[in-house]
Amino acid sequence: MAKPKVAFYWCASCGGCEETVVDLNHDLLGVADAVDIVFWPVAMDFKRKDVENLQDGEIAVSFINGAIRLEEQEEMAHLLRKKSELVVAFGSCSHMGGIPGLANFHDKEEIFNRVFKEVPTMDNPQGITPQLHTPVEGGELTLPEFYDTVKTLDQTVSVDYYLPGCPPPPDLIMNAINTILSGTLPVRGTVLAPTKALCDTCPVRDSKPDKISIRQIKRPWEVRLDPEKCFLDQGVICMGPATRSGCGETCIRANMPCRGCFGPVDGVIEQGASALTMVASLLGLDIEETLPEDQEKDLLDSIVDPAGTFYKFSLPASLLRRKRL
Amino acid sequence: MKKITIDPITRLEGHGKIEIFLDQSGEVNQAYLQIPELRGFEKFCEGRPAEELPRITSRICGVCPTAHHLAGTKALDDLFKVQPTFAAAKIRELMNSAFIAEDHILHFAFLGAPDFVVGPQVPAADRNILGVIDKVGKEVGSQIIEMRKQLRQVLKIIGGKPVCPTCGLPGGVSKGISEEERKTIQSAGEYGVEICSVLLKLFEDVVLKNQEYVDLVTGDIYKHQTYYMGTVDNNNLVNLYDGDLRVIDPLGNQYARFRPQAYQDYIREHPEPWSYMRFCYLKDVGWKGFVDGIDSGVYRVAPLARLNVAEGMATPKAQAEYEKMYNTLGGKPAHNTLAFHWARLIEAMYACERVVELSSDPEITSEELVNLPTNNPQEGVGVVEAPRGTLIHHYQTDNKGLITNVNLIVATQNNGAAINMSVEKAAKSLIKDGEVPEGLLNMIEMAFRAYDPCHACATHSLPGQMPLEINVYNNKQDLVKKLRHGRE
Numbered sequence: 001m002a003k004p005k006v007a008f009y010w011c012a013s014c015g016g017c018e019e020t021v022v023d024l025n026h027d028l029l030g031v032a033d034a035v036d037i038v039f040w041p042v043a044m045d046f047k048r049k050d051v052e053n054l055q056d057g058e059i060a061v062s063f064i065n066g067a068i069r070l071e072e073q074e075e076m077a078h079l080l081r082k083k084s085e086l087v088v089a090f091g092s093c094s095h096m097g098g099i100p101g102l103a104n105f106h107d108k109e110e111i112f113n114r115v116f117k118e119v120p121t122m123d124n125p126q127g128i129t130p131q132l133h134t135p136v137e138g139g140e141l142t143l144p145e146f147y148d149t150v151k152t153l154d155q156t157v158s159v160d161y162y163l164p165g166c167p168p169p170p171d172l173i174m175n176a177i178n179t180i181l182s183g184t185l186p187v188r189g190t191v192l193a194p195t196k197a198l199c200d201t202c203p204v205r206d207s208k209p210d211k212i213s214i215r216q217i218k219r220p221w222e223v224r225l226d227p228e229k230c231f232l233d234q235g236v237i238c239m240g241p242a243t244r245s246g247c248g249e250t251c252i253r254a255n256m257p258c259r260g261c262f263g264p265v266d267g268v269i270e271q272g273a274s275a276l277t278m279v280a281s282l283l284g285l286d287i288e289e290t291l292p293e294d295q296e297k298d299l300l301d302s303i304v305d306p307a308g309t310f311y312k313f314s315l316p317a318s319l320l321r322r323k324r325l
Numbered sequence: 326m327k328k329i330t331i332d333p334i335t336r337l338e339g340h341g342k343i344e345i346f347l348d349q350s351g352e353v354n355q356a357y358l359q360i361p362e363l364r365g366f367e368k369f370c371e372g373r374p375a376e377e378l379p380r381i382t383s384r385i386c387g388v389c390p391t392a393h394h395l396a397g398t399k400a401l402d403d404l405f406k407v408q409p410t411f412a413a414a415k416i417r418e419l420m421n422s423a424f425i426a427e428d429h430i431l432h433f434a435f436l437g438a439p440d441f442v443v444g445p446q447v448p449a450a451d452r453n454i455l456g457v458i459d460k461v462g463k464e465v466g467s468q469i470i471e472m473r474k475q476l477r478q479v480l481k482i483i484g485g486k487p488v489c490p491t492c493g494l495p496g497g498v499s500k501g502i503s504e505e506e507r508k509t510i511q512s513a514g515e516y517g518v519e520i521c522s523v524l525l526k527l528f529e530d531v532v533l534k535n536q537e538y539v540d541l542v543t544g545d546i547y548k549h550q551t552y553y554m555g556t557v558d559n560n561n562l563v564n565l566y567d568g569d570l571r572v573i574d575p576l577g578n579q580y581a582r583f584r585p586q587a588y589q590d591y592i593r594e595h596p597e598p599w600s601y602m603r604f605c606y607l608k609d610v611g612w613k614g615f616v617d618g619i620d621s622g623v624y625r626v627a628p629l630a631r632l633n634v635a636e637g638m639a640t641p642k643a644q645a646e647y648e649k650m651y652n653t654l655g656g657k658p659a660h661n662t663l664a665f666h667w668a669r670l671i672e673a674m675y676a677c678e679r680v681v682e683l684s685s686d687p688e689i690t691s692e693e694l695v696n697l698p699t700n701n702p703q704e705g706v707g708v709v710e711a712p713r714g715t716l717i718h719h720y721q722t723d724n725k726g727l728i729t730n731v732n733l734i735v736a737t738q739n740n741g742a743a744i745n746m747s748v749e750k751a752a753k754s755l756i757k758d759g760e761v762p763e764g765l766l767n768m769i770e771m772a773f774r775a776y777d778p779c780h781a782c783a784t785h786s787l788p789g790q791m792p793l794e795i796n797v798y799n800n801k802q803d804l805v806k807k808l809r810h811g812r813e
Contacts, residue, residue: 013387015388019488020387023488115603119594120732121589121592124596141357143359253500256485
């Protein structure tokens with residue numbers, strides 16, 4: 001029997017999703033035996049043309065990481081969708097926009113101005129910025145278009161499953177591959193990770209009081225972080241209650257608060273709003289009745305950069321989506 | 326006029342492209358390496374709390390997130406004018422050392438070795454990691470995988486996860502090292518030293534005893550006389566975590582030596598309309614185009630550059646290898662681009678020796694992990710040596726510690742101009758009369774592969790060949806010839 005064909009592709013990403021696949025170590029060799037990898041630019045000698053030559057739906061599953069930032073990435077997403085029976089959005093950027101999605105607080109012009117004109121080491125008296133077409137001696141050089149807006153994969157093509165995380169941990173990758181290979185497919189749209197919130201699997205969960213009241217928001221550098229104690233109970237913003245588990249609590253185990261890369265739990269669309277509501281509800285909870293209004297406002301204001309904090313990995317996927325153009 | 330396109334070069338984050346233009350007589354007129362990739366971190370970091378930047382900027386590159394995390398963390402130290410505790414500084418350097426060792430070895434084994442250990446001229450189907458394992462034996466192959474695995478475990482112990490770490494704070498780190506973890510780290514370092522010895526011996530046997538390879542390394546195709554920059558300690562020895570930046574001219578004389586905070590006095594960036602990359606050069610020498618020599622501000626960074634600017638290595642085994650390399654290459658500075666591979670192995674040895682030294686230090690298990698900042702944040706610069714060269718993070722904030730300005734000089738950017746020149750020189754040397762001989766593709770690849778370009782997520786190359794395609798167009802843009810290599 002022919003082995004199922006599998007493709008891996010990267011869009012606006014950092015290569016961390018490729019590193020995490022290599023971190024499968026010996027398991028990767030097993031995967032390479034069980035499937036026929038037909039496209040993986042980082043590792044294999046197959047071209048866009050080779051993908052174009054496949055029948056529609058011939059690829060069993062395409063794992064696509066990275067957000068959609070450039071024209072070329074959008075084209076590749078459409079091509080792989082057409083050729084694949086299943087498409088898995090792999091990692092935070094593909095799933096929700098990820099860190100590159102923070103660029104939706106700006107537009108193309110602002111980004112180009114900063115990067116190519118304003119940075120202090122730039123020497124650019126002519127105001128040169130990258131061009132789609134540049135005539136040079138003997139011909140022309142071209143670049144793919146940089147869009148104003150970062151999109152998630154499912155805002156670009158239809159997506160069957162999601163593998164969350166920045167990056168997805170190797171054990172979830174293996175589970176996803178085994179699930180797909182075994183043919184026992186979950187409901188379309190499933191996020192291939194546990195359904196509990198991170199808070200429920202947190203190693204310092206027992207230290208979390210039934211009722212947390214935050215009298216003052218603390219930045220991580222303002223306190224000596226106690227590795228045995230719930231971050232929220234220390235006044236430090238942690239996305240744990242609003243974030244899906246499955247990461248192995250790696251940041252918490254390094255004594256740093258969660259930043260939400262796994263996205264919301266099932267049934268929640270807006271991770272940022274859910275986290276914001278959660279934190280706001282804890283502010284001065286035990287002194288709510290007696291807290292003067294101006295102090296309540298000060299408390300709220302002590303959350304610096306709420307949009308960048310609560311939507312750190314999910315801005316393009318949120319209802320806010322981007323700054324108004 | 327003909328145009329040759331090499332697209333895509335997947336080891337440049339899947340988005341690299343080489344364009345070569347031939348003149349009427351079929352000689353190479355110009356060649357360009359384009360980086361059509363941009364995400365705009367300098368802009369969207371604005372407004373974020375400064376302490377988040379080590380965790381945000383590590384997403385610039387998932388191959389070298391540790392370097393970005395640490396450059397960012399050091400920028401926070403400078404921003405808040407707080408010194409890390411002794412233990413924290415050592416833990417950070419330990420982390421950087423383990424990272425550089427695993428990354429260098431991955432590059433050597435998966436990217437460099439196929440060209441040398443297997444050979445630049447052998448059929449492409451054998452020129453990959455499997456070919457390397459065939460040649461060196463399964464035992465060495467599995468030792469390399471084991472070494473990487475153990476060193477990645479060190480990164481997990483210290484930083485939570487290898488991609489992307491999370492432990493950096495102004496004035497320290499969030500998590501300490503237990504005695505049990507210390508032993509694991511020490512043993513990973515010792516194993517690393519052992520495997521680096523094996524690989525350096527292999528390099529000697531396979532490359533240095535083969536005249537054909539020695540000619541390639543020392544020949545003119547892969548040579549550029551440029552300035553070099555890297556970090557040195559007080560004794561002018563290579564340091565990958567902290568020190569002064571030192572620049573030497575193409576003759577080997579010190580051109581500058583400065584604290585990282587002064588980087589703006591020395592470095593400038595030049596834009597080109599045909600690339601999303603910005604090209605660095607030495608400010609006072611000036612931008613003279615994509616040319617080498619003492620009058621051109623083009624400089625190089627990364628392993629060979631670091632060894633060139635230093636007077637030696639701070640650990641014994643690496644020092645012995647350092648001496649051997651310069652004896653073989655005929656003194657310093659070495660301008661041979663392919664010697665970056667050799668320097669990379671020597672640095673990996675140094676990094677493993679440092680892992681052993683630091684993990685044997687009684688202070689490494691100290692619980693004095695952080696000095697809490699007391700000053701108002703304003704402006705800070707942090708520099709580390711990433712595997713692929715000097716990495717500079719520069720932050721400014723408002724009085725709440727929210728970022729107002731960010732400037733980033735990323736390792737490969739420093740080498741950007743030189744990589745272009747190397748590709749062009751290789752193309753000019755190899756393409757004659759419009760002919761594109763067999764073996765050309767890999768020879769051009771070798772010109773930039775030596776630099777291990779930072780978007781080289783290619784370091785995770787698996788069995789297979791770096792896919793390159795050359796399309797030859799006539800002056801009407803019709804495709805007249807198509808060549809590709811790799812597995813058929």
